[in-house]
Amino acid sequence: MIYIIYGVQEPIVKKQINNLISNTLKKVTDFNLVNFDFEQSSIKQIIDDVSTYPFFDDQKLVLVKKADFLFDIKNLKPYVDNDINLNDISLLVNYAANQNSFTTLVLTFLGKKLDTKNENVKKILNFSKIIEVNDISKDDWPIVIKKLFNNRKIDITEKALSSFISRVGTDLVDVINEVDKIALYSDKIDENVIKNLVAVPLEKSEFGIANSLINRDNSTALSIYRDLKTQNIEPIYLISIMGSQIRFLYQVSYLKKIGKNEAEIADELGAKISRVAINLRKMGSVTLDDMLKTLNDLSQLDYKIKSGKIDRFQGLELFLIGAFR
Numbered sequence: 469m470i471y472i473i474y475g476v477q478e479p480i481v482k483k484q485i486n487n488l489i490s491n492t493l494k495k496v497t498d499f500n501l502v503n504f505d506f507e508q509s510s511i512k513q514i515i516d517d518v519s520t521y522p523f524f525d526d527q528k529l530v531l532v533k534k535a536d537f538l539f540d541i542k543n544l545k546p547y548v549d550n551d552i553n554l555n556d557i558s559l560l561v562n563y564a565a566n567q568n569s570f571t572t573l574v575l576t577f578l579g580k581k582l583d584t585k586n587e588n589v590k591k592i593l594n595f596s597k598i599i600e601v602n603d604i605s606k607d608d609w610p611i612v613i614k615k616l617f618n619n620r621k622i623d624i625t626e627k628a629l630s631s632f633i634s635r636v637g638t639d640l641v642d643v644i645n646e647v648d649k650i651a652l653y654s655d656k657i658d659e660n661v662i663k664n665l666v667a668v669p670l671e672k673s674e675f676g677i678a679n680s681l682i683n684r685d686n687s688t689a690l691s692i693y694r695d696l697k698t699q700n701i702e703p704i705y706l707i708s709i710m711g712s713q714i715r716f717l718y719q720v721s722y723l724k725k726i727g728k729n730e731a732e733i734a735d736e737l738g739a740k741i742s743r744v745a746i747n748l749r750k751m752g753s754v755t756l757d758d759m760l761k762t763l764n765d766l767s768q769l770d771y772k773i774k775s776g777k778i779d780r781f782q783g784l785e786l787f788l789i790g791a792f793r
Contacts, residue, residue: 469567469572469573469596469597470564470567470572470573470574470575470592470595470596470597471488471572471573471574471575471596471597471598471599472535472538472574472575472576472582472592472593472596472597472598472599473485473488473574473575473576473599473601474538474539474576474577474578474579474582474599474600474601475578475579475580475600475601475602475603476578476579476580476603477601477603477604477639477640478578478640478641479640479641479644480601480604480640481576481578481601484599484601485531485574485576488529488572488574488599489501489529489531492527492529492572493527493528493529497524497525499522499523499524499525499528500522500524500525500527500528500529501528501529501531502517502528502529502530502531503531503533504517504530504531504532504533505532505533505534506532506533506534506535506536506537507534509532510547510554510555511547511554511555511556511557511559511560512547512552512554512555512556512559513554514530514532514560514573515559515560515563517530518530518563518568518571518573519563519568519571521570522570522571526570527570527571527572528570528571528572529571529572529573529574530571530572530573530574531574531576532573532574532575532576533576533577534576534577535575535576535577536577536579537557537583537589538575538577538582538583538589538592539577539579539580539581539582539583540583541557541583541586541588541589544557557588557589558588560588560592561588561591561592564591564592564594564595564596565591565595567595575596580603582598604638604640609633609638610629610630610633612640612643613629613632613633613643613647614629616643616644616647617647617650617651617657620647620648620651621655622650622651622654622655622656622657623655623656623657624657624658625657625658625659627658627659628657628658628659628661628662631659631662631663631666632646632662632666635662635666635667636666646666649665650662650665650666653665667699674696674701674705674706674709674710675709675713676688676689676692677689677692677693677696677706677709677710677788678709678710678713678714679713679750680692681710681762681788681791681792682714682717682750682753682754682792683750683753684753684754684792684793686788686789686790686791686792686793689788689791690785690788690789693706693784693785693788697781702780703773703780703781703783703784704770704773704774704780706784707766707769707770707773707784708770710766711763711766711767711770714759714762714763714766715763716737716739716743716747717747717750717751717754717759718756718759718760718763719737720733720737720744720747720748720751721747721751721756721759722756723736723737724748724751725756730744730745730748733748754792758792762791762792765787765791766787769783769784769787
């Protein structure tokens with residue numbers, strides 16, 4: 469049997485893999501469980517191993533991690549040795565159609581979907597059992613995180629829980645790491661503890677400033693900036709990030725206005741269609757004129773700071789207070 473296991477939350481994917489291993493192998497040994505990392509191996513190496521009879525057992529399981537070509541065939545790079553492509557996907561297609569009875573092959577990756585447009589991938593899928601590990605829903609995140617704290621015998625207030633989620637985000641690996649860190653501090657957690665122990669993620673914060681301004685939520689933008697200021701993030705850097713975001717939103721909005729669809733806009737701007745879709749949902753908040761004026765204001769602010777005409781911290785705060793108003 470070939471299994472394909474994938475999902476976006478690594479700990480849950482790992483749990484599914486471990487369940488499959490324990491259900492397939494009576495006892496795990498170095499001889500009946502073989503691990504491959506596709507970034508360091510080739511399809512030829514994997515097929516050679518799955519075709520080799522196991523030592524000291526009648527069954528074996530071959531686990532292949534980072535099989536990213538299953539969600540995008542472009543990730544399958546040639547692995548050439550003596551003019552032979554060891555990453556020839558037809559080797560895997562042929563094995564899928566003619567599997568042996570003593571090996572369970574498990575292909576796994578972190579991602580949201582399979583590349584069902586590629587004919588070779590589709591052929592492999594036809595001979596495989598596909599296990600999609602569902603992501604945690606927005607409504608379930610507070611329950612999951614509270615359970616993680618409770619399992620460590622830690623009481624956390626609702627405000628602290630909300631602050632934790634806003635700062636850490638929704639990557640389960642990051643969540644578990646932060647919970648373990650906080651567990652070393654105290655068994656009672658309030659909002660102040662979260663603010664002192666959990667940093668606002670830089671990437672989310674810098675993007676959060678522009679998003680707040682676009683939603684005309686200047687107070688939140690100012691609050692995020694002040695959090696970043698404590699991390700010694702320079703105003704000039706934030707101005708550059710905001711300018712890039714607002715410029716991209718302007719381009720998306722303009723192309724939509726002249727009649728292009730999501731796919732055409734993504735192709736025109738060389739961007740992922742998901743990013744285009746997210747920006748299209750922001751279009752109702754501000755007009756093209758609003759964005760042009762804000763980009764001009766950012767340019768003027770950048771010039772004044774660099775020429776010493778205005779204090780960089782004061783200048784950015786004044787901009788955040790007045791933007792898109």
